[in-house]
Amino acid sequence: MNYQFDFGVVFERAPELLWATLGTFGLAFAGMALALVIGVVGVIGRTSPNKIVRAPVIAFVEIVRNTPFLVQIFYIYFALPLMGIRLNPTTTAIIALGINGGAYAIEIIRGGVESISKGQVEAGYALGLHKADVFRLIVLKPALRAIYPSLTSQFIMLTLTTSVCTSIAAYELTSAAQRIESDTFRSFEVYFIVTGIYLVISTVMMGIFALISRRYFSYPTR
Amino acid sequence: MGPIGANEFLFILHGLKWTALLAIIGFIGGGVFGILIALTRVSKSPAARATAAAYIGLFQGTPLLMQLFVVYYGVALLGINVSAWLAVAIAFTLHASAFLGEIWRGSIQAVPKGQTEAANALGLHYVSRMKDVILPQALKISMPATIGFLVQLIKGTSLAAIVGFIELARAGQIISNQTYRPLLVFGIVGAIYFIICWPLSHFGTALEKRMAKAAR
Numbered sequence: 165m166n167y168q169f170d171f172g173v174v175f176e177r178a179p180e181l182l183w184a185t186l187g188t189f190g191l192a193f194a195g196m197a198l199a200l201v202i203g204v205v206g207v208i209g210r211t212s213p214n215k216i217v218r219a220p221v222i223a224f225v226e227i228v229r230n231t232p233f234l235v236q237i238f239y240i241y242f243a244l245p246l247m248g249i250r251l252n253p254t255t256t257a258i259i260a261l262g263i264n265g266g267a268y269a270i271e272i273i274r275g276g277v278e279s280i281s282k283g284q285v286e287a288g289y290a291l292g293l294h295k296a297d298v299f300r301l302i303v304l305k306p307a308l309r310a311i312y313p314s315l316t317s318q319f320i321m322l323t324l325t326t327s328v329c330t331s332i333a334a335y336e337l338t339s340a341a342q343r344i345e346s347d348t349f350r351s352f353e354v355y356f357i358v359t360g361i362y363l364v365i366s367t368v369m370m371g372i373f374a375l376i377s378r379r380y381f382s383y384p385t386r
Numbered sequence: 387m388g389p390i391g392a393n394e395f396l397f398i399l400h401g402l403k404w405t406a407l408l409a410i411i412g413f414i415g416g417g418v419f420g421i422l423i424a425l426t427r428v429s430k431s432p433a434a435r436a437t438a439a440a441y442i443g444l445f446q447g448t449p450l451l452m453q454l455f456v457v458y459y460g461v462a463l464l465g466i467n468v469s470a471w472l473a474v475a476i477a478f479t480l481h482a483s484a485f486l487g488e489i490w491r492g493s494i495q496a497v498p499k500g501q502t503e504a505a506n507a508l509g510l511h512y513v514s515r516m517k518d519v520i521l522p523q524a525l526k527i528s529m530p531a532t533i534g535f536l537v538q539l540i541k542g543t544s545l546a547a548i549v550g551f552i553e554l555a556r557a558g559q560i561i562s563n564q565t566y567r568p569l570l571v572f573g574i575v576g577a578i579y580f581i582i583c584w585p586l587s588h589f590g591t592a593l594e595k596r597m598a599k600a601a602r
Contacts, residue, residue: 167463230537230583231576232544234555239576242568320447327449331548338451352463355455359448366447 173348174357184340185361191257191336192323198262199322203269210274221270228267233328236260241332257326257334265322272318276311309381316373320366327362337361388565390574398571401557402578408543408553411475413536416482423487425516428494438487445484451545453481458549474546478539485535493528494520530597533590537583544579554578 174181209221228236237260244251244259251259280303288298330338341358345351388394427438445453457477461468497520505515547556558575562568 167465226584226587227576227580230541230587231579232541232555234544234547235558235572235576235579238555238559238562239569239572242562242572246569324447324449327451328545328548330451338449341455352456352459355452355459359452359456362448362452363444367443370447 169353170350171353171357173350174344174353177344177348180340180344181337181358181361184335184337185365187254187335187340188323188326188337188365191254191261191326191329191334192319194258195261195265195326196319196322198258199265199269199318202262202266203273206266206270207273207277210270211277225267225270228264229271233260233264233325234331236264237328237332253329253332253334254336256332257329257336261322261326261329264325265318268318269315272311272314275314276307279310280307305381312373312377312381316369316377319373320369323365323369324362388567390561390565390567390570394561394565394571395574397561398554398557398575398578401552401554404552405540405543405554406582408475408478408546409536409540412478412482412539412543415475415479416486416539419479419483420486420490421521423483424490424494427487427491438491442484442488442491445481446488450481450542451548453477454545454549470549470551474549474551478543478546481542482535482539485538486532489531489535490524490528492531493524496527497523527597530590530594533586533593537586537590540583540586541579 206221206224209217210225212218237257240260240263241253241256244256284302284306285298288302293301326334326336327338329336330342333339337358341354345354348354423438423441426434427442429435429438454474454477457480458470458473461473461476501519501523502515505519510519543553544555546553547559550556552560554575558571562571565571
């Protein structure tokens with residue numbers, strides 16, 4: 165092996181990578197926010213007693229979860245203009261991420277809602293708790309506690325998925341990496357460093373989520 | 387706009403062949419190495435455990451697309467002349483081994499401790515204890531999660547398209563560019579993925595439900 169590594173050319177582009185990292189965060193947070201909205205609205209439909217309301221939600225969840233994100237983002241990228249909606253690639257990517265994450269969020273939130281048994285709520289009333297207290301202490305907090313681990317790991321997964329948004333040239337880390345690669349021809353060095361950046365991002369996110377979980381969801385409750 | 391004729395459809399099916407092959411190789415290769423990772427992850431040596439944990443963390447904490455890029459260009463740097471196809475297959479094997487390793491680590495630890503103690507009491511040595519007692523039970527416990535990961539892997543092979551490898555998604559992209567019918571083409575491509583993945587997902591969920599019921 166007589167290849168000379170040159171990481172210097174990549175470090176020269178550090179400001180660009182830093183901005184692109186913010187772009188990745190932007191995509192991830194906006195995508196997750198949209199996913200949560202879709203998740204909450206979707207779970208109302210998913211748990212509806214009316215089959216006509218339930219069926220489209222189930223179909224949506226199954227289709228999104230059983231097709232690759234790459235195909236979804238291409239489909240949305242080409243479908244939106246045909247519907248008369250012209251958006252830049254980054255906004256399109258957020259919509260695609262939101263739709264993808266939303267399908268997973270529906271199933272996760274549904275699990276949380278169903279984990280609260282009716283007897284708990286009734287017991288709350290029997291103890292003379294107010295309606296608001298029953299909702300806050302018996303429904304909301306345990307449900308949040310139940311879905312928190314899956315929801316946060318889904319968030320991290322979504323953050324890693326943002327790298328696929330390079331395929332429609334959204335503004336994020338992987339597209340910046342591809343730009344630097346085509347300028348410098350240092351493919352391995354660029355991707356090696358960018359992979360490291362992603363690892364830092366996901367590790368930091370995991371740490372923050374664990375901290376929040378310990379602060380708010382640990383037993384005994386205060 | 388061009389028509390989607392038999393030729394275009396055959397091209398897409400040709401891509402499907404590579405998708406299937408990539409997924410199968412990734413799953414089998416990942417399975418073989420995944421068992422080693424899982425066993426290392428539950429071994430007695432703290433150093434071995436930490437190494438396996440780091441390996442798993444590395445692959446779970448970075449995007450699959452980046453893993454593909456790094457392995458793809460990394461293998462080329464080693465000076466061995468390998469085809470793009472082999473490089474991509476190696477990347478998926480490594481990726482799958484980390485995820486399956488973690489899934490099976492959980493399953494091995496989910497086998498009741500009494501089983502290990504009983505095997506020890508019977509005087510079974512490590513290989514027999516694992517091969518005859520622990521792993522068969524762990525495999526059963528891991529089935530739903532393993533199938534779930536297989537679906538992830540099949541969907542993940544689409545990312546080989548970004549590296550330039552012609553599988554199902556890339557074939558769709560090429561036909562879409564030729565015919566200017568992106569919605570129809572990506573609709574067909576999406577439907578093919580769905581036809582493969584949905585029954586698997588369904589099977590996995592059904593298995594999980596049955597096992598949950600049996601455990602009650």
